[in-house]
Every structure is written in structure tokens, then in C-alpha cells.
Amino acid sequence: MKNTIQEKDKLVNSVFSKVYKKYDFMNDVMSFGVHRIWKKKFIDWMNPQPSTNLIDVASGTGDIAKLFLEKVNQSGRVTCVEPNIKMLNEGKIKLDKFHKNIKWINAKAEALPVKDDTFDYYTISYGIRNVSDINLTLKEALRVLKPGGRFMCLEFSKINNEILNFLYKKYSKTIPFIGKFIVGSNHPYNYLIDSIENFYNQKQLSNLMKKSGFSNIEYRNVTNGISAIHSGWKI
Secondary structure: OHHHHHHHHHHHHHHHHHHHHHHHHHHHHHHOOHHHHHHHHHHHHHOOOOOOEEEEEOOOOOHHHHHHHHHOOOOOEEEEEOOOHHHHHHHHHHOHHHOOOEEEEOOOOOOOOOOOOOEEEEEEEOOHHHOOOHHHHHHHHHHHEEEEEEEEEEEEOOOOOHHHHHHHHHHHOOHHHHHHHHOOOOHHHHHHHHHHHOOOOHHHHHHHHHHOOOEEEEEEEEHHHOEEEEEEEOO
16 A cells, blocks of 8 residues: 555656646646636635635645635735645746745645644645545545635546537547647646546545545536535534
8 A cells, every 4th residue: 555655646746747837838728728717616616705724735836826815815825735846836936926925835635734723724626636545635634624614625527418528538538649749748648637537426525525524515516527626614
């Protein structure tokens, strides 16, 4: 088990070390820009209140942190946690104007170097399928949230429309070729497609959240389940 975890950590780190420079551009190309709409819906459902405290895990280049701070008119604080140092540094550059509101930490989702009961919100956007131990990740999320705090996850999920699912799978097969053209390697995008295909469905992820101690769990599909937003609360 330990070797398997280490192997996945190494694989995921290698993937993001190859794509970090063109990560945002490639996301726009692959989703035709729709990922930005999904992330906005994510923040809108969260409806963060002024002067609140967010931890954004697997923060990438900081899309969620930016949307959160804009939503609260920069009255809140964000701790961005990213395991890949190159991605983290890209986020710092991208969100430099928000530097007074953001703390950056290079760490894994399974071992957050923060105190218990600290944050009003925990977010993880397109990162939970990349963790090595999802149960430990969810337990860490529960630990660092304040009582009454909210966990929110945005992730690729399972499509509930047969025709769209067929078309999506056909399109997915072209993504590694697009990646090779733009990034110079198809390997990261072969991993991407495999990780989406092998990830939990909406109900399975909800059950894992429940087992980890979250309450009032809900999910909402976006674009017929290409992605799903999960929400849970620490009581």
C-alpha cells in the first residue's frame, strides 16, 4: 500500500511538473472555456460571507482563491495548499495582486500543516481524484474546518445522458493529441483521461464523505454530470 501511494504521488507530481506553464491555457482549450462557468457555479453555491477564511487544497494556479476573494470583495483570507511546487509558484505569480489575502503552502491534502477547527470553508477543485488516499484527505478536511464549516468539492464525475456520454468519451480520446501539440507531451493527458474514467460516481463520493464524518451532504451536476459539485458540513 505504501509503495502504491508513493508511486501515485510521484506520477501526479510528474504530470503537473510537465503542464504547469500551460495549465490554464490547456484547461480553456479542453473545456472550451466551460470550466470557468463550472467554477463560478461552485462559488455561487458556496455563497461565501465577508471576512471568512478559506482553505483551498490542490489549489493549482489559484482559480478558486481568486473567485472567492472577488466574491467577498477581498475581505476574506485564503490558504492555498498545493503539492506541486511549480504549480504553486505559478499561482503566486498569477494572484500577486491578492498577496495580502493569500498564504501559500506546499503540502499534500493528506497532511495539512494547519491547526484543527481553523477554516470556514474547505475547497478542492479538480484535485481530489489526484490524491493518494481519499479517505485520509476527507478526514483532514473535516479536521481543519471549524464546527459549522463547509466542505466543497468540484470534480469530474459520471454523465447521466447516454448520448452526451458517448460523445464525451469520443472527444476525450482526442485530448492527449491536443496535449502533445500544446504541451509537447501526451502522457499528462493520458493520465487525465484515465483518472476521470476510474474516479467515483456522485453517490460513491457522497458516501465517502458521509463515512468521513460530514453531514447534510448534497451534490449538483453541472453539464449533465461531466462535473459535479459536492457539499458537506462539519457539525
